Amino acid sequence: xxxNQIDPTENFFAIIPAGGVGSRLWPLSRxxxxxxxxxLTGSGQTLLQDTWDRLAPITKNKLMVVTGDVHAxxxxxxxxxxxxxxxxxxxxxxxxxxxIALAAAVLYKRNPDVIIGSFAADHVIxxxxxxxxxxxxxxxxxxxxxxxxxxxxxxEASVAFGYIKKGQAxxxxxxxxxxxxxxxxxxxxxxxxxxxxxxxxxxGMFIAPAKLLLEVLAKTQPQLHAGIMRLAEYWxxxxxxxxxxxxxxxxxxxxxxxAIAEPAAKLGLVAVxxxxxxxxxxxxxxxxxxxxxxxxxxxxxxxxSARVLSDSSSGILVSDTNRLVxxxxxxxxxxxxxPDALLxxxxxxxxxxxxxxxxxKQTGHSDLL
Numbered sequence: 161x162x163x164n165q166i167d168p169t170e171n172f173f174a175i176i177p178a179g180g181v182g183s184r185l186w187p188l189s190r191x192x193x194x195x196x197x198x199x200l201t202g203s204g205q206t207l208l209q210d211t212w213d214r215l216a217p218i219t220k221n222k223l224m225v226v227t228g229d230v231h232a233x234x235x236x237x238x239x240x241x242x243x244x245x246x247x248x249x250x251x252x253x254x255x256x257x258x259x260i261a262l263a264a265a266v267l268y269k270r271n272p273d274v275i276i277g278s279f280a281a282d283h284v285i286x287x288x289x290x291x292x293x294x295x296x297x298x299x300x301x302x303x304x305x306x307x308x309x310x311x312x313x314x315x316e317a318s319v320a321f322g323y324i325k326k327g328q329a330x331x332x333x334x335x336x337x338x339x340x341x342x343x344x345x346x347x348x349x350x351x352x353x354x355x356x357x358x359x360x361x362x363x364g365m366f367i368a369p370a371k372l373l374l375e376v377l378a379k380t381q382p383q384l385h386a387g388i389m390r391l392a393e394y395w396x397x398x399x400x401x402x403x404x405x406x407x408x409x410x411x412x413x414x415x416x417x418x419a420i421a422e423p424a425a426k427l428g429l430v431a432v433x434x435x436x437x438x439x440x441x442x443x444x445x446x447x448x449x450x451x452x453x454x455x456x457x458x459x460x461x462x463x464x465s466a467r468v469l470s471d472s473s474s475g476i477l478v479s480d481t482n483r484l485v486x487x488x489x490x491x492x493x494x495x496x497x498x499p500d501a502l503l504x505x506x507x508x509x510x511x512x513x514x515x516x517x518x519x520x521k522q523t524g525h526s527d528l529l
Contacts (some may be wrong), residue, residue: 168303178281187501265392290437311360446510449476
């Protein structure tokens with residue numbers, strides 16, 4: 161090995177796509193204040209702040225955030241260490257590819273050797289040491305011209321996540337070729353995946369040379385790639401804002417799984433590094449209840465400022481009012497109390513909150529969204 165070669169971690173830059181409304185967490189999470197801007201773990205920090213603190217030691221504060229322009233003020237307030245030039249504001253939601261690809265193109269323009277990592281703003285990871293080890297291993301593999309994803313070793317059969325099937329072991333590094341990405345399965349198939357031992361949860365984290373990422377995009381989505389590269393050309397110039405509002409509306413709306421990850425895997429360009437740290441995708445109130453109760457089924461978890469009287473009740477109460485809430489004899493209940501809306505459901509029906517949000521849209525209650 162050339163001792164003069166730059167350590168690839170020196171070129172590592174993390175991207176935090178902070179988008180999505182988190183409609184399964186309504187009425188707490190809304191378009192004006194999505195879930196990543198809330199403290200959903202009781203840590204005293206928002207999910208976005210926790211993500212920043214998790215990544216800052218690895219990147220030496222080289223972080224970029226991509227979010228909607230309506231969230232600019234709150235993101236800047238919550239992340240005082242974020243440099244203005246590393247905040248990309250989307251004029252409108254375009255799904256993950258446009259956001260991550262634009263960040264990659266801007267960073268590539270600034271440093272052609274950059275290795276980027278994309279990490280969602282709303283995940284909960286508790287073992288920093290294991291997380292850092294997985295990132296370090298992934299960066300080294302990415303430097304061999306690979307797109308690397310981190311796969312979580314499953315602790316149970318779950319239908320809430322997609323899966324990654326491991327292929328052959330890599331010759332260099334503690335990783336595997338990705339045989340295939342699998343959509344969220346039914347429970348019967350999920351149980352088979354876990355028993356098989358070759359499948360990992362897809363946590364949506366990936367690390368890659370920006371150059372390779374953009375090359376794959378050029379093959380799979382040439383029109384989107386062309387728009388992104390045109391935008392990047394004007395970035396960091398006095399025409400940046402004008403061109404953003406001209407070009408952004410034309411960009412294709414597509415998830416990065418379909419635009420880059422799956423096609424790249426078929427080309428043999430994707431590797432996976434298995435990781436055994438505790439990971440939570442805080443997708444609904446049942447997930448928050450599980451996180452807060454620490455597996456104790458008879459617990460009532462309380463988040464927020466509520467005054468609570470509870471007798472023989474379990475589940476979760478989330479409040480941003482100072483109203484007294486009394487619960488008697490309710491098991492696995494979910495109560496979410498906000499100044500203008502109250503949600504009462506159960507863990508079993510937590511996934512149906514998204515359908516309720518759709519119903520509110522259809523019935524003209526968009527002021528509550």
